[in-house]
Each structure stands twice: as structure tokens, then as C-alpha cells.
Amino acid sequence: xxxxxxxxxxxxxxxxxxxxxxxxxxxxxxxxxxxxxxxxxxxxxxxxxxxxxxxxxxxxxxxxxxxxxxxxxxxxxxxxxxxxxxxxxxxxxxxxxxxxxxxxxxxxxxxxxxxxxxxxxxxxxxxxxxxxxxxxxxxxxxxxxxxxxxxxxxxxxxxxxxxxxxxxxxxxxxxxxxxxxxxxxxxxxxxxxxxxxxxxxxxxxxxxxxxxxxxxxxxxxxxxxxxxxxxxxxxxxxxxxxxxxxxxxxxxxxxxxxxxxxxxxxxxxxxxxxxxxxxxxxxxxxxxxxxxxxxxxxxxxxxxxxxxxxxxxxxxxxxxxxxxxxxxxxxxxxxxxxxxxxxxxxxxxxxxxxxxxxxxxxxxxxxxxxxxxxxxxxxxxxxxxxxxxxxxxxxxxxxxxxxxxxxxxxxxxxxxxxxxxxxxxxxxxxxxxxxxxxxxxxxxxxxxxxxxxxxxxxxxxxxxxxxxxxxxxxxxxxxxxxxxxxxxxxxxxxxxxxxxxxxxxxxxxxxxxxxxxxxxxxxxxxxxxxxxxxxxxxxxxxxxxxxxxxxxxxxxxxxxxxxxxxxxxxxxxxxxxxxxxxxxxxxxxxxxxxxxxxxxxxxxxxxxxxxxxxxxxxxxxxxxxxxxxxxxxxxxxxxxxxxxxxxxxxxxxxxxxxxxxxxxxxxxxxxxxxxxxxxxxxxxxxxxxxxxxxxxxxxxxxxxxxxxxxxxxxxxxxxxxxxxxxxxxxxxxxxxxxxxxxxxxxxxxxxxxxxxxxxxxxxxxxxxxxxxxxxxxxxxxxxxxxxxxxxx
Ligand code: BGC
Numbered sequence: 001x002x003x004x005x006x007x008x009x010x011x012x013x014x015x016x017x018x019x020x021x022x023x024x025x026x027x028x029x030x031x032x033x034x035x036x037x038x039x040x041x042x043x044x045x046x047x048x049x050x051x052x053x054x055x056x057x058x059x060x061x062x063x064x065x066x067x068x069x070x071x072x073x074x075x076x077x078x079x080x081x082x083x084x085x086x087x088x089x090x091x092x093x094x095x096x097x098x099x100x101x102x103x104x105x106x107x108x109x110x111x112x113x114x115x116x117x118x119x120x121x122x123x124x125x126x127x128x129x130x131x132x133x134x135x136x137x138x139x140x141x142x143x144x145x146x147x148x149x150x151x152x153x154x155x156x157x158x159x160x161x162x163x164x165x166x167x168x169x170x171x172x173x174x175x176x177x178x179x180x181x182x183x184x185x186x187x188x189x190x191x192x193x194x195x196x197x198x199x200x201x202x203x204x205x206x207x208x209x210x211x212x213x214x215x216x217x218x219x220x221x222x223x224x225x226x227x228x229x230x231x232x233x234x235x236x237x238x239x240x241x242x243x244x245x246x247x248x249x250x251x252x253x254x255x256x257x258x259x260x261x262x263x264x265x266x267x268x269x270x271x272x273x274x275x276x277x278x279x280x281x282x283x284x285x286x287x288x289x290x291x292x293x294x295x296x297x298x299x300x301x302x303x304x305x306x307x308x309x310x311x312x313x314x315x316x317x318x319x320x321x322x323x324x325x326x327x328x329x330x331x332x333x334x335x336x337x338x339x340x341x342x343x344x345x346x347x348x349x350x351x352x353x354x355x356x357x358x359x360x361x362x363x364x365x366x367x368x369x370x371x372x373x374x375x376x377x378x379x380x381x382x383x384x385x386x387x388x389x390x391x392x393x394x395x396x397x398x399x400x401x402x403x404x405x406x407x408x409x410x411x412x413x414x415x416x417x418x419x420x421x422x423x424x425x426x427x428x429x430x431x432x433x434x435x436x437x438x439x440x441x442x443x444x445x446x447x448x449x450x451x452x453x454x455x456x457x458x459x460x461x462x463x464x465x466x467x468x469x470x471x472x473x474x475x476x477x478x479x480x481x482x483x484x485x486x487x488x489x490x491x492x493x494x495x496x497x498x499x500x501x502x503x504x505x506x507x508x509x510x511x512x513x514x515x516x517x518x519x520x521x522x523x524x525x526x527x528x529x530x531x532x533x534x535x536x537x538x539x540x541x542x543x544x545x546x547x548x549x550x551x552x553x554x555x556x557x558x559x560x561x562x563x564x565x566x567x568x569x570x571x572x573x574x575x576x577x578x579x580x581x582x583x584x585x586x587x588x589x590x591x592x593x594x595x596x597x598x599x600x601x602x603x604x605x606x607x608x609x610x611x612x613x614x615x616x617x618x619x620x621x622x623x624x625x626x627x628x629x630x631x632x633x634x635x636x637x638x639x640x641x642x643x644x645x646x647x648x649x650x651x652x653x654x655x656x657x658x659x660x661x662x663x664x665x666x667x668x669x670x671x672x673x674x675x676x677x678x679x680x681x682x683x684x685x686x687x688x689x690x691x692x693x694x695x696x697x698x699x700x701x702x703x704x705x706x707x708x709x710x711x712x713x714x715x716x717x718x719x720x721x722x723x724x725x726x727x728x729x730x731x732x733x734x735x736x737x738x739x740x741x742x743x744x745x746x747x748x749x750x751x752x753x754x755x756x757x758x759x760x761x762x763x764x765x766x767x768x769x770x771x772x773x774x775x776x777x778x779x780x781x782x783x784x785x786x787x788x789x790x791x792x
Contacts, residue, residue, distance in 0.1 A: 119447020
């Protein structure tokens with residue numbers, strides 16, 4: 001630290017400001033004369049995306065890397081050790097590629113099944129998300145690679161994600177949206193935390209002292225780096241004052257100049273800038289030092305681990321006795337996913353897989369005797385009668401049909417939320433038609449829950465989520481019984497989308513997102529509202545069965561600061577070895593809402609028993625109301641899922657207090673007045689429509705005639721210059737551009753679109769057409785001359 005302070009004392013104001021943003025899209029800023037190196041970071045979270053072109057944040061070709069299953073998949077393993085191992089494998093590959101920090105894990109709460117990025121997140125439950133996130137961080141960092149926990153905080157939808165304001169009451173914030181971060185920060189100690197794009201209660205996450213300085217650093221004791229999400233900086237000097245150390249990527253000189261101006265004019269305390277620089281330098285020197293550590297990386301081992309992770313995360317949701325397949329079963333393998341696997345989600349986490357398998361090859365290797373028919377096209381949703389007829393003929397000649405179905409890539413991606421929970425019509429139709437001919441075993445792929453009106457037509461259902469590059473052989477292992485499925489759902493599958501508690505308050509407003517359901521998220525809601533669900537949180541079957549018995553506790557009551565240890569005896573009562581995920585929930589006696597407070601995965605041979613125990617702290621028996629307070633007497637429940645709780649004890653809490661009364665709504669229509677009463681001041685934001693600022697989006701421009709013309713010109717540009725065959729077609733690219741404010745288009749463009757050009761556009765849409773055109777073209781000429789892509 002002394003050495004760092006000595007360096008800081010020699011830096012000029014400009015050098016300090018320079019250090020507070022990247023060199024380009026992925027590297028930190030070096031200053032050779034002071035011995036400050038540059039370090040490289042890349043996405044994450046389920047593999048490395050090291051772009052060949054490091055100057056741009058746009059999605060470019062990347063170096064092949066192991067593509068592990070996505071977080072929505074590995075969450076179903078409920079296995080901290082597995083996540084630790086996966087983290088270590090990621091870290092080892094990072095070392096091999098010279099990467100100092102992996103941008104992950106992401107642990108945002110799945111508030112709605114529609115969030116386009118749910119595949120990158122673990123769960124609707126903060127404890128599960130936080131624990132798995134912490135394990136992954138520890139794994140990554142065990143190799144000398146840093147981990148970056150993201151996206152802090154309340155970033156739960158993609159729609160207008162850079163200008164939307166999450167309005168969340170304090171109890172829901174602390175108990176649901178921040179709890180996982182608190183666990184992951186305290187246990188995992190990540191090198192960095194990434195501040196989210198959105199605003200939280202009226203202020204950008206990266207500019208909120210209460211969030212970064214007071215809570216993260218103050219209350220939780222975090223001493224690492226805080227980095228912006230890519231392009232998330234709005235008012236940079238406010239960010240520095242709040243403790244947002246590093247802006248990524250480099251966005252041109254604009255923000256460097258802003259920081260310097262603010263210090264010179266006295267609106268920003270130089271001590272705040274120094275504090276950011278100090279944290280940046282300790283991060284950079286730590287990473288540079290780590291490069292000297294030895295490491296071992298085997299791509300073969302990582303591929304095998306990716307397969308194990310996929311196999312141990314698959315969730316058996318239904319089995320009428322068809323699985324595992326009997327040896328010699330003649331299989332009709334149906335669905336284009338068998339050729340073109342769906343194994344990861346789209347967006348910044350998209351890996352160039354080093355060794356991608358498909359089901360056709362993997363099933364052959366595992367001795368599954370099959371005949372393949374495509375059944376449907378992944379390009380569209382239309383039923384193709386010829387493909388269905390071919391599939392029917394194929395099924396007719398076999399014993400069982402294995403259909404691989406689910407969400408095609410165009411259905412879910414970063415930046416764009418889903419609008420429904422269906423699988424494409426051509427797939428649903430295929431399932432129904434084939435089930436009339438032969439028993440159907442369905443292998444479901446996708447990063448998020450779907451509605452299943454066809455469920456009764458299938459004889460067995462395995463949810464494989466997004467299995468990564470080796471997901472296909474994991475499927476084969478489950479089908480043949482080489483692996484006994486042991487995954488359990490990390491999120492509730494509602495019967496229908498409208499049952500989700502955020503249904504009426506998810507994307508009704510571009511800017512203000514009211515989290516009206518408060519703490520009633522996921523199973524907390526479905527259980528409290530007594531709603532039937534398709535599959536409950538924590539649910540998953542096995543090829544064997546387990547018995548729960550003999551619950552014990554070491555204490556019948558809890559005092560402040562105390563603990564209670566509970567345990568139960570779990571026995572494998574079936575004929576084959578298997579693993580069971582044992583779950584422990586706490587529920588205040590006066591409330592219908594229970595919360596997960598412990599989980600363990602236990603492996604048992606047939607007939608074997610093991611005692612599984614959970615030590616609960618007073619925090620597990622607390623709720624948030626101006627501080628953590630103990631609840632009154634509580635039930636501690638142990639079981640196989642949130643709706644299959646088999647054992648329970650009561651713990652008396654003499655010092656407990658009554659819970660605050662925010663009622664559950666059976667139909668999801670929460671009352672505005674009651675919701676607003678949870679706030680001292682309603683934290684809504686009003687976006688100034690006119691004159692447009694650097695925070696305006698193309699969609700905002702539509703409110704004036706000249707703005708519509710600019711919007712049209714951009715659409716034409718996209719049509720002309722974006723490859724429609726690329727993974728992001730015109731429509732998607734345009735939608736992303738339309739929802740991003742001008743400032744983000746600048747920072748993400750790698751110098752293609754500069755602040756000067758953005759200012760020109762703003763003058764045009766604000767009515768100064770001639771001056772605006774002049775400003776735009778002079779900035780454009782300047783850019784062509786300078787070709788600034790980075791500070792290099
Ligand atoms: C995403 C981050 C990601 C970053 C860099 C952003 O758009 O939200 O999760 O790490 O880009 O690719």
C-alpha cells in the first residue's frame with residue numbers, strides 16, 4: 001500500500017483520471033514510466049470470450065475456449081464443489097490465455113422468467129445464487145485469476161436496461177436482491193464487483209454512494225475494485241465520488257476530461273479520485289503479481305468437467321418408467337437440436353467452444369441405436385408437414401421417440417426479454433403428433449422455464465437447460481443410465497406466465513419498473529398465494545428414491561447471536577446409487593413465506609444412510625426492517641423440494657418481533673398506494689423528453705419528426721451493414737441500438753461513433769439541424785483522421 005501511495009503522489013491529475021478508464025475494451029490503462037502495467041479481463045461467466053480484436057466491445061470472433069454449461073444449468077446441481085471446480089477450470093484457462101480477470105459470475109435474481117438473460121443467472125433464490133456464486137468465485141480465484149461478481153444490483157430485465165429504474169422497497173432489496181451479493185462478496189471475496197446498467201430507486205447503480213460506499217464497502221467490508229458494466233457510466237464524477245473505480249470500456253476522452261474538470265472546479269474531491277486510483281492500482285499489481293504463479297490447464301480435463309457439470313445438473317422432471325432406456329431400445333431421435341445443439345445463450349457470454357458435441361455423434365458413441373429425423377426447423381416456428389411426416393415414419397419403426405426440443409437461440413438473449421413462455425409451435429406440434437405413435441422421451445433445452453401444455457403427452461422429461469459444449473454426451477449418459485439424474489430446479493416453473501408475481505409490473509414502463517410484489521419472488525410468492533405450479537422450486541426426480549427420517553435439533557430456542565443445528569437421516573431406498581439434494585427452509589410461524597436457508601447434496605449407495613446437518617445462524621431467522629431483526633417463533637423444515645417438506649421442528653425466539661405487514665396478492669395485482677407506503681419518497685424518475693440529452697435513446701427520438709428521420713437512417717444503416725446471417729440479425733441489432741442511450745453507443749463502439757458525433761446528432765434532433773450536421777461531419781472527419789479505437 002505504501003508503494004501504491006508513493007506512485008499516486010507522483011501522478012498528474014490527467015494520469016489519475018486516465019487510470020479510471022480502460023485502455024480499450026478489455027485492458028486496463030498502463031503508465032510505463034510509473035511501472036503500472038495493463039491487465040486483461042474478458043467475459044465469462046461459463047467460459048472465456050477473449051476477442052481477437054481487443055479494441056472493441058462489440059461481439060467479435062474469440063479464441064476457442066471450453067464452453068461450460070450456463071449458470072441456469074449448473075444452478076440445478078446445487079453443488080458448491082462442482083461450481084468451485086468449474087471456476088478453477090475457468091481460471092486455469094484464463095491463465096493460459098493471459099487473462100487476469102473473468103467477468104463473472106452473474107447472480108441476479110430471476111424475478112421473471114422473461115428476462116432475456118436468465119440463462120446467465122443462477123436462481124430465483126438469493127441463498128442458492130449467493131452460495132453458488134461464492135463457490136465459483138473461490139474456484140476461479142484459487143488459480144490466481146480474478147473473478148468479477150455482476151451485476152450489482154437489481155438488474156432483472158433487459159428491456160431498456162440502460163435507462164430503466166428498478167423501484168424496490170428496502171425489505172425486498174435486502175432479503176432478495178442484495179442478499180446473494182452479500183453472501184458472494186463476504187464468502188467469495190471477488191477481485192471486482194461490476195455495477196449494473198440500471199438505476200436503483202432513482203439513481204444509477206454506479207453513482208449511488210449508499211450502494212457502493214456505504215453498503216458494499218462500509219457494511220459488508222468489501223475492499224476490492226468496483227468496475228462499471230460496459231458502457232454503464234453516465235455522470236462519471238458522481239461515480240468516482242460514490243466509489244465506482246474503473247469505467248469500462250474506454251469511451252473516448254470525454255469522461256477523463258470530466259473528472260479533471262470536476263477536480264479543478266472543486267465539485268469532486270481529489271481524495272475520492274485518489275481512493276479509486278488506489279483500488280485500481282492494488283487490483284492491477286495483484287493481477288500482475290499473479291502472472292508469476294504456476295498453473296496447469298488441460299483442455300481435455302476441462303471438456304470432461306463440462307460434461308460432468310451438464311450431467312450432474314440435468315433435472316429429471318417426469319418419468320413414467322421409460323428411463324433409463326433398456327439396452328437395445330430402438331430410438332427415433334427427433335428434432336433439429338440433435339444436429340445443431342442449443343448449448344449456450346447469446347450475448348456477451350457467448351463462447352467460441354473448443355470442442356462442441358452434438359447428440360447425433362454423442363448418442364452413437366454411447367451405443368444408443370437410433371434413426372434420426374429433423375422433425376422441425378430451428379429457423380422458424382411453422383409446422384413443416386413433410387418434416388413431421390418423416391418423423392412419424394421414423395418413430396413408427398422404433399420403440400421410443402427421443403425428441404430434443406426447447407428454445408431456439410432467437411428466443412432468448414442478452415439485451416432482449418422474452419414476451420411469452422412457449423416453445424415454438426412446430427416443436428409443440430411434433431411432440432403431440434409423435435406421442436400418438438410412440439412413447440416420447442423429451443430432452444428439453446433452453447435457458448429458462450417454458451409452459452408445457454403438452455406435458456401429459458410425454459412419458460419422460462429431462463430438463464437439460466443449456467448444457468455447454470459437452471451437453472450432448474451428458475444427455476446420452478442420462479438416457480442410458482450411466483448417470484443417475486440428480487439435479488433439482490433452481491427456479492419455479494409456473495403453470496402459465498400470468499401466474500408469475502411480476503407479470504403486471506415487468507415491462508409495462510420503459511423507465512420505471514415497480515417491484516410491486518416486494519419479497520414475494522419465486523416460490524415465496526407461489527407458496528404464500530397457494531398457487532399451483534407446474535414444477536416447484538427445488539424439484540427433481542432420480543432413478544432411485546430417498547427417505548427422510550429422524551430430524552434432530554441441538555436447541556429448541558434461539559437467542560440473538562446464537563445458532564441452531566438441525567439434522568436428518570437420508571436413506572437411499574431404491575436399487576441404484578444416486579445423489580439427493582436435501583433442502584432446509586425457515587418460516588416464521590406467523591407467515592406463509594418460507595426461505596431456503598441450507599442445502600447439501602449427498603451421494604448414497606443403495607440402502608445407505610447419511611445424516612445431513614445444517615447450522616442456522618440468527619440471520620437465517622431474521623427479516624429486514626431498518627436493520628436485521630429476529631422473527632418470532634419459526635418452523636425449520638427439511639425436505640426434497642420447496643413443496644415436499646417432510647420433517648420439521650419449531651424454534652422459539654423469545655427476542656423476536658412481529659413481521660412487517662405487506663400482504664401477498666393472490667392474483668398478482670398489488671395495490672399502488674400500499675406499495676408506495678413502503679417508501680419515504682417515491683423514487684420514480686422522469687426522463688426529460690425534450691431537449692434530448694446524451695442519455696436519450698433512438699426510441700425517444702421518435703417523439704419528434706426529425707428524430708424519426710434519424711431513427712430511419714440508422715435502420716437503413718443497420719440493414720446495409722449488418723450481416724443478416726450473423727447471430728444478430730437486423731431486427732435484433734436494431735432493437736438493441738434503439739434501446740441504448742447515445743452515451744452507450746459511443747462507449748461500446750470502440751471509437752466508431754464518438755462523443756462529437758453524438759453531440760451532432762443531438763443538435764439535429766433538438767432542432768439545430770444545420771449546426772448539428774456541421775458538428776456531426778466535423779467530428780466524423782476528425783474520427784477518420786485519428787482512428788481512435790483506444791488510448792493506445
Ligand atoms: C454485460 C456484462 C459483460 C460486459 C462485457 C455487458 O453488456 O452486461 O455482463 O461482462 O458487457 O462484455
